[in-house]
Amino acid sequence: MAEQFPSKPSQPHSTLGVDLGSKIAYGFAGFVLSGTLLLTPFAVTPFLRARLPYQHTPREKLKDGFEMIARNCDKRSLMALTQKLRFVDLGSGAGEATIMATQKGYQALGVEINPTLIIISELKKMRQFGLFTSSSMNCEFRSTNLLSLDYSKFDVLFMFGVKPLLQVIGPQLIKTDPNTLLLLYRFKLPREGRLISDEFFEEVERKGELTLYSRTSKME
Ligand SMILES: C[S@@+](CC[C@H](N)C(=O)[O-])C[C@H]1O[C@@H](n2cnc3c(N)ncnc32)[C@H](O)[C@@H]1O
Known part of the structure; x- marks a missing residue:
């Protein structure tokens, strides 16, 4: 068995x-x-x-700047009714202006050459808008040289630029469409240098160290 x-x-x-x-x-x-x-x-x-040895535009100045832009957008009927205005901060640093532009309803881009500042900007964006929200989709940071950008794609340009950059940025600025607004903090457009003279950008408003220009219709 x-x-x-x-x-x-x-x-x-x-x-x-x-x-x-x-x-x-x-x-x-x-x-x-x-x-x-x-x-x-x-x-x-x-x-x-x-x-980082880095300077940013104070928040109060940014608020003033956006008010200046809003006044001059309305005046020139630059604001398309169906589309968001496209804003770019040229040299966006830690992203404050780009984030504020998004909060004001712009389609905002910050371009910055320093990758550490891009990481900071992305973290701030996540903290401010979360992930995959409509605001986070309207706020973009790109790690690139501001001289390599196509400026005709924007309605409003902002720059807390240093003088040497303002002196070489002329050929890019001239590619913008008529009525494009250019807001500069601290530095103004250099008078010397034919490419960014008064013929191409007229000053429309000034407040303290903020100067707002509008692209004239003069062609390149
Ligand atoms: C004075 S900070 C302004 C930051 C920010 N726009 C603000 O107003 O608070 C200038 C920034 O421009 C960046 N920058 C300088 N040259 C650049 C270039 N060629 N392309 C992109 N960013 C540049 C610097 O790294 C710096 O963060």
Whole structure:
């Protein structure tokens, strides 16, 4: 007669203790991960920023600048009714102006040559608008040289530019369409240099260190 092996004692089903233990572990890991993701922008931004020799336009000046733009957009009926105005900050730094432009309802782009500042800007954007929201879609940062951009794609240009850049940016500025607004903080368009003379940009408003220009209809 075939030998009967004693049947193996059945494994205990996973006990409540094991299930609960792994649930607690997963829950804790999830909590730590989401907490880290949420807190990273707050912790990293000041740390990165403190290490950069970088100047930004004060918030109050930016607000004044956007008011100047709004007044002159209305006057010149530049604002298309169905489309958002396209705004670019040339040398966007840590992204303040681009984020404010998005909050004001523009389709906003910040171009910046320093990749660390782009990381800071992206973190701020995430903190401000979250992910995959309509505002986050209207706010873009690009790590590139501002001289390589096609300026005809924008209705409003903003720049806290340094003098040497303003002196070489002329050929790009002239490619803008008539009525395009150019807001400069701190520095004005240099008078010397035929390419960005009064023929191409007329000053329409000034407030303190902010100067707003409008592109004339003069062709290149
Ligand atoms: C004075 S900060 C202004 C920052 C910001 N627009 C604001 O007003 O707060 C000028 C910025 O331009 C950037 N910049 C300088 N040359 C550039 C270039 N060729 N292309 C893109 N960004 C440039 C610098 O890295 C710096 O962050």
